[in-house]
Structures are given as C-alpha cells and as structure tokens.
Amino acid sequence: MANRIAVDAMGGDNAPLEVVKGSVEAVNEFGCDIILVGPEDIIKSELVKYKYDITKITIVNATEVISTEESPTAAIRKKKDSSIVVGLNLVKKGEAEAFVSAGSTGAVLTGATFIVGRIKGIERPALGTCLPTIKGKFAFLIDSGANVDCKPNYLVQFAKMASVYVENVMNVKNPAVGLLNIGIEKEKGNALTKEVYELLEQTNLNFKGNIEPRDIPYGEADIVVCDGFDGNVVLKLSEGLSGVLMKIIKAEITKGMYKFAAMALLKPFKSIKTQFDSEEVGGAPFLGLKSLVVKAHGSSKAKGIKNAIKQCKIFVENDIVKKIEEQL
Secondary structure (H helix, E strand, O other): OOOEEEEEOOOOOOOOHHHHHHHHHHHHHHOOEEEEEEOHHHHHHHHOOOOOOHHHEEEEEOOEOOOOOOOHHHHHHHOOOEHHHHHHHHHHOOOOOEEEEOOOHHHHHHHHHHHHOEOOOOOOOEEEEEEEOOOOOEEEEEOOOOOOOOOHHHHHHHHHHHHHHHHHOOOOOOOEEEEEOOOOOOOOOOHHHHHHHHHHHOOOOEEEEEEOHHHHHHOOOOEEEOOHHHHHHHHHHHHHHHHHHHHHHHHHHOOHHHHHHHHHHHHHHHHHHHHOOHHHOOOEEEEOEOOEEEEOOOOOOHHHHHHHHHHHHHHHHOOHHHHHHHHO
C-alpha cells in the first residue's frame, strides 16, 4: 500500500494525544496510510475523538515504552515490544515504508541503524536538520548529532545524501553545499575539514567551499556539512538563540508605550515565529538507511507529527533511497 507510514504513538512529551491527532490530520490532508504503534487500548481511546477514513489507520500493539533516561543500546536489546522497536521492525519487514518517532533520540538512531540497516556502501547514516534563514528557506545541517567522531569520507557521503534529499524533498535544484569551518579560506580548519574540502572539490556536487556558522542564517549555503559534534552544537545554539530573541522582542513590544502598537504588530510577529517553528518541518530525517526514519522533536505537537508524516510521503514518492544509491 502506498505511503504506509509507521508512527510511534508513545514517543515524545505529548504522546499519545498529539501524536494520534497529528496522524489523523495527516490522513485527512495527505491521504497517507498510517500504522500507529503502541498500546492498542490507549490508541483506540484517542482515535474515537476524531473523524477520518477508518481504513487509513491501523494499530499494531506494543506494550513497552523506551524513556529518554534509558541507555539506548540496552533498551533496544531488552525492550523488544517497545513502540520504537516494533515500529522499526515493521519497516524492516516491508510492512511500512517509513517510521516517525518523537521518542528517545538515542534509541531511535540506534534502533534504526541496527534494525532497518544502512544502504550498501554507506559508512554512517546521518541526521539532517533544517535551520531557518533570512531568505525564507531552510539550510539543511548534516550531521546534526548522530556521529560525534567522523572520518573525511563520512562527511563526503553526508554531502551526497543531503544533496539528493534537499533537491528532491525540499525542491531546491542543484543545492549549494558548504563545509562548516572557522573561516572561508581553503587552508582554514583542522585536519578533518582540510581533507574533506579536497575531497568535496573532486565530487560533482555544487560545492561552494567553507561556510562560517554566522553565515548559515543568511542562507549562504543550502546544505551545511559537518561532523555530528559540531552540528549538534550549532543546532542547540540556534534553538536557544531563536527562543531568547522571540522572548526579548515580545517583552519589549508589550511594555510601556509600545503596548498600543503590539496588536498591529501581532500578524508580522506570528509570521516570524512560524519561520523559526521546528514543527513547520516536522522532524529530522536519518539519511543513509534502507528506509526513511524521521526523528520528530520531543516536544512535537500535532502539527509537527503531521509534517513529519508529510516528509515521509514525499521521500517515498520520490524514491530517495534509490537516488542516494545512484549518487554513491
């Protein structure tokens, strides 16, 4: 069945309420076929609240939940009936074409690597995250946390996978690739970035050279390539900074004489907030696997889950796995 997507009904801070709601919205808007994975009785009690085509949502029972406090590797091995493990096994067996979870990042990434497996030739799967830019589009940051220690060839593969994804899922033709570094000059950086620079120059990618972190929000590159340590630092700083800026702006325009202007500014500031809203994208794709796994934010609400499912739908329809294989 086309676009059959497994969803971890128990993953995230707002599960199962928001996960089920987002799944129903995805069915109603995109016509996807959803498999909700988790305790059957709990999922059924949520589904009765909504109107949808009942043939589009099925439930696969899973009695265990992996928490964020547990060791990912140990939990994947011990909790065989957890919603994450059961969902990933549905993908492995071909009963679903993709998997979405807002649960434990470590467990999702570990389980995806061990259960779904890597595309032949891929040395390390990588996590991609969309960062907002002033140009009104996103910069795709890869790797944003899956691989702390990397070899040069890993980053070259990350760039190739990201180029396929951004062109086909985000609809950016011939995306510009930048290598995260402390300066734009070719000779800048450490041994890793210097060697990666040389290797990227030899590919058929649209490689634009080094990019400094401060230039990412200006949209200087469609894809920003780095190891998972640096990528995760950039990601978390960006999340924190955007949150602080929105709070400062809100505090300033709602005090004193500016209160009278606050109502007039409400619409433009809502638009700005939307640009920084991670739920607009839905989640971070884990690229390099035999099927797509999307890690939604732990605090995802219905909109985030719905958009993560939409991302899976586009991925499957464009046969991204095959295109990655061809690129490599």
